[in-house]
Amino acid sequence: MGRRDYPPEFRRKVLDLLEAGRTGTELARDLDISAQTIYTWRRQDRIDRGLQPGLTSREKAELAAAKQRITELETELQATRRAIELIREAAPPKDGSKPSR
Missing domain, CATH: 1.20.5 (Single alpha-helices involved in coiled-coils or other helix-helix interfaces)
Known part of the structure; x- marks a missing residue:
């Protein structure tokens, strides 16, 4: 499976579902994307919001x-x-x- 670009709206919806209580594994299975991708998005979102250190x-x-x-x-x-x-x-x-x- 190669690298795919996902629209920002899609990423935001996935992150909203995570915050609503769905697990990364569930979302990965249901949306046919890797769990690692989801966790990477979540980490970057936390950095962007100032909750975690790193480059925004x-x-x-x-x-x-x-x-x-x-x-x-x-x-x-x-x-x-x-x-x-x-x-x-x-x-x-x-x-x-x-x-x-």
């Missing part, structure tokens, strides 16, 4: 966006450095001067 959903999203931006910037930097190398190879310095670093 918002903080996780910000961190993921920052990591993606860092990757993009590193790729741009690598391309710029390669372009500089190609320019230096194509146009050697004039008058025998040493290339700058």
Whole structure:
């Protein structure tokens, strides 16, 4: 069984059922999702509500966006450095001067 994305409304309903007294095992069986997924949602919900320590959903999203931006910037930097190398190879310095670093 692969990873599936569930809409936030569905997750909220599952968490509401948990709070109403249903067990994670019951819900997993009835809804055909893993119990671990349900417990992961509950843990994240508790973190988001400040009942448990950890990164909130918002903080996780910000961190993921920052990591993606860092990757993009590193790729741009690598391309710029390669372009500089190609320019230096194509146009050697004039008058025998040493290339700058």
